[in-house]
Amino acid sequence: MTSEPAPRSATSHQLGMLAMRFRRTRDESARRAIAAEYAREVQRLIETGRWSEAPAFEDQLPDEWMPEAFFAYWCPDSSP
Amino acid sequence: MTPVLPCRPVTVLAFAGDRSGPFAARVFADLRDGRSGRGPGPSALECLLLAGHAGVSTDAGAAIFGFNPDAGGLATWEVVYSLRNGDPFPGIVTDDTGVFTAARQHGLAVEAFDVLLPEPAFQFFVAALGNETLKSQYSYGFPDGDGDCNCVTWIERLGLPLLTGRMDEFLALPGRASYPSRRFGRCL
Numbered sequence: 001m002t003s004e005p006a007p008r009s010a011t012s013h014q015l016g017m018l019a020m021r022f023r024r025t026r027d028e029s030a031r032r033a034i035a036a037e038y039a040r041e042v043q044r045l046i047e048t049g050r051w052s053e054a055p056a057f058e059d060q061l062p063d064e065w066m067p068e069a070f071f072a073y074w075c076p077d078s079s080p
Numbered sequence: 081m082t083p084v085l086p087c088r089p090v091t092v093l094a095f096a097g098d099r100s101g102p103f104a105a106r107v108f109a110d111l112r113d114g115r116s117g118r119g120p121g122p123s124a125l126e127c128l129l130l131a132g133h134a135g136v137s138t139d140a141g142a143a144i145f146g147f148n149p150d151a152g153g154l155a156t157w158e159v160v161y162s163l164r165n166g167d168p169f170p171g172i173v174t175d176d177t178g179v180f181t182a183a184r185q186h187g188l189a190v191e192a193f194d195v196l197l198p199e200p201a202f203q204f205f206v207a208a209l210g211n212e213t214l215k216s217q218y219s220y221g222f223p224d225g226d227g228d229c230n231c232v233t234w235i236e237r238l239g240l241p242l243l244t245g246r247m248d249e250f251l252a253l254p255g256r257a258s259y260p261s262r263r264f265g266r267c268l
Binding site for chain 2 (some may be wrong): 014017019020021022023024026034054055056057061062063074075076078079080
């Protein structure tokens, strides 16, 4: 039995919403809270084992706000 | 009685980016390398092939114009970084026919549809597009960032309707319920 990859819209939806919320504010503490939520969503997607489409640029946070797990999953050979 | 003139088509073209594992891994790694000084980072074309792009044509796709951030000498990795941070860039309209050719060569499906306009509306659109290619009046930004629009929403700024007007189509838009508000331009 093979499992179908999750549709792109379903996987990127939550990340996209969080990235939009992040860009809407310049408040550091609000951004920290959003980044923490983003990291939890990344972890959840990784744990599904079906995350086969990387999020679009507009569904991502700036590099230093992205969880390291994201890079470990999508580009394991790259260095921070 | 005034004769009814033939419609003139404006073609809207778009492709979804290649966000599959190997290609995304290479671009993400190159972005990191650029930021850390280990390498030049990815090219603008590679980023567009990952991101996807949209454009318009008034000659059946022979020339496709798209809205892009004017990097002003910054490296592509710096532009991507700033856009993700919500920063705006001056917008620039360029002949992106080569980007769509590259997308096809990369194996991406380029979708297209025609918006049929009466002659006066078509000429109005051609004039608006011409003015934009000389100097865009809009800034480029990611959704809910400080810019006015991106390559998709710029098409709306040109006054080109992207929906048919069918209520079912409008209400079925996934973003309608998911994004209860959306910001275009810098405001609090």
